[in-house]
Amino acid sequence: MTHYTLLISEQTADSIRFTTYGIAGKNISFADVSTDRSSVEEMIARINREQLEESQLMYFIEDELNR
Numbered sequence: 135m136t137h138y139t140l141l142i143s144e145q146t147a148d149s150i151r152f153t154t155y156g157i158a159g160k161n162i163s164f165a166d167v168s169t170d171r172s173s174v175e176e177m178i179a180r181i182n183r184e185q186l187e188e189s190q191l192m193y194f195i196e197d198e199l200n201r
Contacts, residue, residue, distance in 0.1 A: 135185055136159045136160045136161075136186075136187075136188050137159075137160075137182060138157050138159050138178050138181050138182055138186075138191075139157075139158050139178070140155060140157070140158075140171075140174060140178060141155065141163060141164075141165050142155060142156075143156065143165050143166060145166070153169065154166040154167070154169055155167060155168055155169070155170070155171050155174040155175075156174070157174065157178055157191065157195065159188045160188065161188055164191065164192065164195055167199070168199070173198075177194070177195070177198055
């Protein structure tokens with residue numbers, strides 16, 4: 135079972151610095167999922183609770199962002 139964690143990255147665009155949040159598993163990660171930390175933390179809690187397979191992580195993120 136994979137335990138997913140929060141990734142935190144500092145970005146700069148047009149001289150503006152901001153923080154992005156992503157999701158990391160054991161063998162896969164997606165940085166820059168959102169600038170909204172709480173929404174990414176909610177996703178992580180849900181995928182850990184549901185024990186999501188790493189092969190499904192990309193599809194889960196896409197579905198959540200398209201809501």
